[in-house]
Amino acid sequence: MRFTSEKRLDDGVLEREFTLGEIPGTLWTPEAAAPVPLILMAHNNGLPKGQPRLVARARHTATRGYAVATIDTPGCGDRPRSAADEQARADLRRAMRTGEPADEIFESLVGPLVDKAVPEWQATLDALLALPGIGGPVGYSGWTAVGIRLAVAEPRIAAADFFAGGYVPRAQRQEARQVTVPLLFLLQWDDEGNPRQRALDLFDAFGSREKTLHANMGGHIGTPWFEVEDAGRFYDRHLK
Amino acid sequence: MRFTSEKRLDDGVLEREFTLGEIPGTLWTPEAAAPVPLILMAHNNGLPKGQPRLVARARHTATRGYAVATIDTPGCGDRPRSAADEQARADLRRAMRTGEPADEIFESLVGPLVDKAVPEWQATLDALLALPGIGGPVGYSGWTAVGIRLAVAEPRIAAADFFAGGYVPRAQRQEARQVTVPLLFLLQWDDEGNPRQRALDLFDAFGSREKTLHANMGGHIGTPWFEVEDAGRFYDRHLK
Numbered sequence: 356m357r358f359t360s361e362k363r364l365d366d367g368v369l370e371r372e373f374t375l376g377e378i379p380g381t382l383w384t385p386e387a388a389a390p391v392p393l394i395l396m397a398h399n400n401g402l403p404k405g406q407p408r409l410v411a412r413a414r415h416t417a418t419r420g421y422a423v424a425t426i427d428t429p430g431c432g433d434r435p436r437s438a439a440d441e442q443a444r445a446d447l448r449r450a451m452r453t454g455e456p457a458d459e460i461f462e463s464l465v466g467p468l469v470d471k472a473v474p475e476w477q478a479t480l481d482a483l484l485a486l487p488g489i490g491g492p493v494g495y496s497g498w499t500a501v502g503i504r505l506a507v508a509e510p511r512i513a514a515a516d517f518f519a520g521g522y523v524p525r526a527q528r529q530e531a532r533q534v535t536v537p538l539l540f541l542l543q544w545d546d547e548g549n550p551r552q553r554a555l556d557l558f559d560a561f562g563s564r565e566k567t568l569h570a571n572m573g574g575h576i577g578t579p580w581f582e583v584e585d586a587g588r589f590y591d592r593h594l595k
Numbered sequence: 596m597r598f599t600s601e602k603r604l605d606d607g608v609l610e611r612e613f614t615l616g617e618i619p620g621t622l623w624t625p626e627a628a629a630p631v632p633l634i635l636m637a638h639n640n641g642l643p644k645g646q647p648r649l650v651a652r653a654r655h656t657a658t659r660g661y662a663v664a665t666i667d668t669p670g671c672g673d674r675p676r677s678a679a680d681e682q683a684r685a686d687l688r689r690a691m692r693t694g695e696p697a698d699e700i701f702e703s704l705v706g707p708l709v710d711k712a713v714p715e716w717q718a719t720l721d722a723l724l725a726l727p728g729i730g731g732p733v734g735y736s737g738w739t740a741v742g743i744r745l746a747v748a749e750p751r752i753a754a755a756d757f758f759a760g761g762y763v764p765r766a767q768r769q770e771a772r773q774v775t776v777p778l779l780f781l782l783q784w785d786d787e788g789n790p791r792q793r794a795l796d797l798f799d800a801f802g803s804r805e806k807t808l809h810a811n812m813g814g815h816i817g818t819p820w821f822e823v824e825d826a827g828r829f830y831d832r833h834l835k
Binding site: 544555558563565566567569571579581584585588592 | 832
């Protein structure tokens with residue numbers, strides 16, 4: 356892991372860009388005397404790690420006493436996309452807009468993105484836990500499908516909050532019952548890209564004994580800010 | 596309104612029993628220099644105002660800087676019950692246990708309880724707002740059907756959190772669209788007495804632009820304590 360830039364923000368948080376092999380990432384750490392827990396914060400597929408809503412969540416979470424890291428995984432953010440992926444993304448947007456069946460397009464695009472993302476998150480986790488000032492336990496926040504795979508594959512994940520979850524690849528829908536860590540599952544009631552009933556069915560399917568659903572009005576990007584604070588208290592209950 | 600007892604609790608909250616005509620009630624107030632907002636906290640039908648879970652919620656909410664009041668409405672708690680009501684309660688319990696259709700029994704029991712409860716809550720609200728140290732705005736917490744009726748009838752209610760809501764009388768299900776105050780709607784995912792889909796349909800029906808759903812695992816009385824704190828923060832956002 357190689358740090359390529361470093362900036363002290365006005366809330367005291369240290370923001371560092373890093374690379375780990377081909378993986379570009381950002382790490383936010385609070386001013387703290389003792390090692391802090393770590394949150395892996397994954398944006399839903401395709402959005403760049405520098406997207407302002409993700410950055411705001413990450414900084415707020417860091418000020419609560421967490422190290423927070425995000426990466427661009429293959430085909431996402433600023434990583435190169437294949438012509439086939441670009442075509443699949445265009446097909447998916449069109450299908451969502453026109454109401455055509457989108458499941459197969461989604462599966463062919465997002466299934467492989469998840470498969471490629473998870474090993475990179477695990478490599479990043481190894482590297483982050485080797486840094487001074489970062490202890491455990493480890494939480495996960497964000498992209499539902501990647502989170503399901505990671506929570507099942509990775510015993511170091513102790514709690515997770517997922518967002519949306521109406522569209523999730525088949526493999527992860529089937530794996531949901533194997534997720535057993537405490538969960539906070541956040542959805543937007545009228546999310547234009549995530550059918551409500553599918554999201555509720557997924558919430559129902561998780562194997563976790565302790566799971567909480569939060570739903571708010573509005574579309575995909577309308578989540579109210581207080582949910583970021585609620586997520587922070589969820590981490591406080593399980594990671595501190 | 597006549598105070599019949601007064602006790603200073605170890606968290607600094609003043610707990611006073613009162614009567615208002617035939618209505619018995621309890622008022623919890625924090626140590627505060629300026630007038631505080633008021634929360635009307637109504638237990639789901641039948642349970643007494645001294646029920647420990649209600650008292651714990653009320654005391655916690657008072658320590659956050661709220662006056663909190665509860666009353667036993669007609670046919671509830673320690674108020675006299677008619678022989679017909681006792682029979683209907685027994686029939687309802689049997690129907691819930693055996694899975695017989697319970698809607699008509701529920702309607703005939705709870706419909707009238709709600710109709711009688713709401714004017715008493717309004718009279719109590721008048722009396723409470725006349726006390727020194729209690730200002731506005733006013734929130735409502737608890738019994739869904741009473742809360743719907745009260746939020747529609749009573750412009751002084753500025754925000755409300757409802758619990759359960761699988762079984763709600765027809766009149767209040769129909770009125771739900773007229774509720775427009777900010778809402779926090781809390782349900783237990785496997786509430787044995789409140790069918791999940793009906794509760795979700797009710798949440799969908801509310802007219803409020805700002806409404807949030809919280810759901811947790813387990814049965815009717817399994818709500819985790821952190822939801823009391825979440826409700827407190829909901830009040831803080833809307834009543835302070």
